[in-house]
Amino acid sequence: MSIKGKHQIEGDKKPRAWEMPDTYLIIFFVILFAALLTYLVPIGSFEMEEVTYLYKGVEKTKTVPVADSFHFETDDSGTPIRNGIRIFEPYGGVGITNYMFEGLVSGSKWGTAVGVIAFILIIGGAFGIVIKTSAVDAGMFELIKKTKGNENYFIPIIFVLFSLGGAIFGMAEETIAFAMILIPIIVALGYDSITGLFVTYIGAQIGFATSWMNPFTVAIAQGVSDVPILSGAGFRLVMWSFFTLFGIVYSYRYAKKVKKNPESSIAYQTDAYFRNDLQAKKDIKIQFTTGHKLVLLTIFLGICWIIYGVVRYEYYLPEIATQFFIMGVVSGIIGVIFKLNNMKLNDIATSFRDGAKDLLGAALVVGMANGIVLVLGGTDAGTPSVLNTVLNWMSSGLAGMPAAVSAWFMYIFQSIFNFFVVSGSGQAALTMPIMAPLADLVGVNRQVAVLAFQLGDGFTNMIVPTSGVLMGVLGIARLEWSTWAKFMIKIQAILMLFASIFIIAAVLLGFS
Template sequence: MGNKKRFAVPDTYVIIFFVILLAAALTYIVPVGQFDTHDISFTKADGTEKTKTVLIPESFRIVQDENGESVKNGIKLFEPYGGVGVTNYMFEGLVSGDKWGSAVGVVAFILVIGGAFGIILKTGAVEAGMFAMIKRTKGFDVAIIPILFILFSLGGAVFGMGEEAIPFVMILVPIIVAMGYDAVTCILITYVATQIGFATSWMNPFSVAIAQGVSGIPVLSGAGFRVSMWIFFTLLGIGYTMIHAKKVKKDPTISISYEQDEVYRNELKSDEDISSDFGLGHTLVILTLVLGMAWVIWGVMKYGYYIPEIATQFFIMGIVSGIIGIIFKLNDMTMNGMAQAFKEGSKDLLGAALVVGMAKGIILVLGGSDPTTPTVLNTVLHYTGNIVGKLPPAVAAWFMYIFQSVFNFFVVSGSGQAALTMPLMAPLADLVGVSRQVGVLAFQLGDGFTNLIVPTSGILIAVLGITKIEWMTWAKWQFKFQMILFACASAFVMIATVIGFN
């Protein structure tokens, strides 16, 4: 008997390519539709005015040709002169947007941060500090997991932490693995924690505040219910993480990242006494990192720093760390060594950066996310709203949550999804007899939790790229936790509907 061939897990690139083909097929089946838009203003909790351009739900119309027939804009295989065709999706996806967001801004952000950390890691300060810390916290390391989880969850809840988790994963993954856990544990206490906070936030300026403003309800209202929800899901996340971490510490081979973590385990076995080499140069690099992180958090919270500023802050950290490395001859650092380390660091995240462009290509193939442009996405949005509007209140609220979860595959941006969907979902909530506050709740839970699994999330793919875990491998492992989150979120939406959350 011959050996059976083992099923090869599709690469993320392969999965997205077939999604592109499916999206292309839809353009030949679904007619395009469009909305009109208007600007609405709402007052934030700090008293400042914010304006957002949103669609007008009742303005939807299917585009018709001169014969009165519905128009289907079947996409071509190739489109010259900067147009979008099926085979153009990679290039057009990569160059779309601007420096403030997807895709080109996020791609640049990932590459700059990867390069900066390439320099920082080249100094050897992170490894030296890691072993020094492990030696001093022996026996108490289990406390690090819940503490970090709470801090990252707060970051997601308070200022919408997302992209900021990427550099933290770079710093913490070798430390967590060296403590006897795995890269998955690191992802859970960083990125997963931020998205749990993001999904259950009472004050996130990028999701809750915009969704409530668009829906015409007081910004940051309903905080009591949401704080309770944040506590519940944060404790749930901590419990799930602790159970996983305990299993991995007992038997590291059960981890989906066991092979990828081998490099860190080898460093631990061969360099157990490296903490004795922790000198002044290492201390200054770690101090640069700590002060730099504080600068990032301060900038985000006080001045609303975003992708361009944060990327530059980490670039500065990388340059300063490299100069310290040269002065103190850390790991034989030189100017050319700095340049090479930057290139190597960026190269490590190139695959993740390309996925961001590919994911954006899905939206472009469907016609884009502009409500005033005739697209397939607008038509799907409109008719889904009509279907949900015919359901009983509790069921309608639950379907709103499901719809937001699915829609997040196409529009991963929290603020973008709020601007597109809430002008429809808010009046729909009135129509089916649930409060607009419940509509916002369905949006934030659907938007936040699915960020942990959708392959179109650039941040998730970047985090997986750092830890060398394939998306399909992660999705299979994370599916169970995703279902737990889904069940609990469904319960919260139902409870909110029953108690008349307003």
Template structure:
């Protein structure tokens, strides 16, 4: 075979193979989870309440007792393996029920239902805001005024979002911000990936290295019997280092894409925004009083959200309503000032169209939750495959040297985050197991908390079970498989450096 024919054949094979769609990937993971239910026996724990002090007030949380694990047994003394059925009627969970059951799981405070509702309401609210045209006019006006200095926005915005992740556990809040900043980055000549990096990626780097996050770190330390906010100095150093790393990585990537946009994994999907801005640049746009009022509404709304989260611990239901109000007020301004020739009916249609844009992302959140349901759910008191996996992985760590054990704790947390993405929920499940295990293997409990923190935060950037990630990708119109292609390189860097951090923490006796 000639060299030309070999190259032609290789090119055809490359063209023929495509990265599977996110829905396809989740389906095969569900099938794998279903097969595990035929092999892995069911296990369960008992629960108990622990108390800890946070901000001068005593709080309590119900967590599992690691010493109470037991396999579910039949009357004949045999372990139970409940292979999942293909279809389960009357509200049960079967293999083919995973989509519906995943979509209706949880409550308005999180898991699937809450995050799905949050994504749709946020999408609708920003549909109204974008319909006014104020955001696009503001972006174009800003680009004209900052010509030659656009790249300064990348480190500044990344820093602010990382700080938000570190201080108050910013995560879901990145979704609405991405609706503005992703188009902004594309208009500046970058891509959607850059917009995702300076918003969601930045929040999770802050989340992973936080010294005061009340929703994750404080719970993990409280459950582990450590003073809340202890070990802050070391973590602040980590936050500075990893934030600088994220800024540098994003900046270098962004400049490379600006030189050749076709190198971006999001080049095709970015056409939606890119063509719109290119069309508007030939039109003499004026930044009106109405546009200014809409942007002021967004600014005041953001201040309201930050105040609510920090002062009153507002979460998904409150934040969704705040953004709904923001969208409604913007729509009223648009009608009064005739922005983009808006009418009252346009407010309704824009809300509907905005929500429609994120239906795909909302579906992925529910389908990914179906993986957990197939494994039996996350209730420690019920006999599930997931409880057995949790116990087995925890036990495996306990028979290794201290440095290796600490590193394995980090690996374990990274893997387990695929199943339980919620930071506070994961802390309640794994820290009662990891904290006493740290005592046994000869590392400090602070090291165990650090392993949880790094494993939880960094893998939030890539696991398709993260509702926040899928929401941001939906905003950016970017498929998860393409994001994976970009993110896997950065994930490898984060994993390597986090592994080094774990070794250093053990050697320093971090406490």
């Protein structure tokens, strides 16, 4: 073959399309970057103290860092120590290659990795039982039949309900369960799983970020900042209304576009799972029976019990996971008694296992992502770490700026720091004792500092791969994080613009 002919054939080859890396790969590269930082950034810590505050007439306590108490860990000559991490660390230590195991087993049942992982797997198992009864499918077809032509009303109604849930009782992990029910229904109505994520997870996070009474963010941040608990509700109610309306309009317009042209959705291929499942069930023609109604009633009563427990008794992961487990078991018993989908006792166990298996990938991501924080030394402000040094550097850098600019940089800092500390209450306890007195020095009201924290914490939960809840709902939607991040970057930019306007306006209006 001539050289010219060879070049012609090679020239006819289409360039290989660039492929987004898998979520696991992205986290691994972030681990490597975090490991590099441990060789470049010296470690430091803060002195710690216990503070008390009143919330709904009950005295609460938090152990928090003392402002201006940061100090580097030094060697005998007084030189700050850089604690470069090793590739492998035996005896339960954290090395670069230990990040998977240590990330999975870190934390406690009250949160961080191990608690969230257990929560995700139990939720998946419980709804595996519910799905096996076919009650959700039967109810879905009944709903589609009775609401033909009125599907568009679902989007604003559900969005408002989830935004209220995020605002009133800090709905977050609970959205995983709701997503398992609603995403297949929303796809069946002619939309896509992205629409389902909008009205559930994004709706709840907008409410979470702009809340006037969130017990896990606003109350704790105000308590440790010595700001009257739940004060400033008027300004926050206006903010919640604005962002909720924005979310409704954006998701409604997006949903109409997808319904008109389903192939325009980035989730079109992955949604084939839901569409094929729907078509298979249509062929079976499931009848909506008394047993199905009892299962759906069990779900409804279970959700009411959970909301009551969270609002009245501050239930968290252990209690909520158990409540969903009970809901699943009761639904399974009803399924066996009424022979729903020909269920037998063994099917309760196998469907629980299958449901948990479907969310195993999302649970693994939670542990892997927490490994990033462990490589950087953890989030304990009293233990020398790279994160503490970064926190001190960022807070010190705000000195000398105009008040409005300082407040805006507080928001940017909280947004970035949320990548490492996704827990709202954890980030409040770690950053606000430092940010509150810093706000006094730069002429920013402490109420505005709390506002910068809650907006920075809440909105970035929609995109950071370290959020266990986000990875859980993406697992349900069968979407890769990289695909979701590419889609969400524009929305994040819009939310950041509006949040910046509200923060600057709060400074100029003297919000207190």
